[in-house]
Ligand code: HEM
């Protein structure tokens with residue numbers, strides 16, 4: 001009888017079978033969105049032309065991702081990872097009991113964060129655009145929404161990165177590298 005090789009032994013030999021999970025579009029989208037968001041945030045003061053261009057780029061990327069969620073690769077599709085309250089709570093409960101399963105695609109907590117990040121960036125950019133219109137220029141609640149949405153989204157990004165580090169540690173795999181190469185351990 002043959003037994004499956006131990007993954008820790010395989011890893012030492014560099015022979016761990018991997019599978020492509022993130023298609024190139026998702027990877028380019030991800031790092032472009034992160035770059036556009038950070039750059040727009042850092043150039044926020046005064047809302048100059050570069051700031052606005054980067055903000056529109058981030059909004060364009062979010063819009064593009066919504067389309068890719070229907071036509072992209074298997075793990076890019078919303079149908080593959082769309083979270084629900086039941087799935088989210090089930091996963092969090094399993095996490096608290098330190099028994100959450102590994103997911104090849106996005107896990108339910110990560111998926112909920114993805115939706116929150118996409119919404120956060122859309123609200124930030126749209127409120128930014130509103131500030132530049134004649135009708136809403138100088139209106140306090142619009143400015144306040146823009147500032148709040150930008151800061152809240154930044155806080156969510158911090159939580160997102162913390163989640164990535166935690167799951168990488170729990171399942172002994174480098175998820176950041178996976179978002180660069182597209183590949184993850186098969187089993
Ligand atoms: C990812 C997208 C964006 C982020 C993260 C972002 C972030 C910020 C931040 C942090 C500020 C400084 C707020 C403050 O402390 O006063 C700011 C200001 C501003 N943003 Fe954005 N922004 C984004 C998109 C946009 C867009 C698309 C526009 C317009 C087309 C825009 C227009 C402005 C303007 C006009 C200000 C200056 C507000 C003022 O002087 O009080 N932003 N933004």
Ligand code: HEM
Pocket residue numbers: 026029030033034035037038065075076105106107110114117118157160161164175176179
């Ligand atoms: C502004 C900053 C960021 C934003 C808006 C953002 C947004 C997102 C989004 C939307 C996804 C889903 C990808 C998709 O299916 O299209 C994602 C996944 C991911 N992000 Fe980020 N991200 C940011 C920064 C970062 C940083 C700095 C890191 C690494 C340190 C990171 C690591 C990852 C990883 C590893 C995944 C895949 C998670 C998984 O395995 O389920 N992200 N991010």
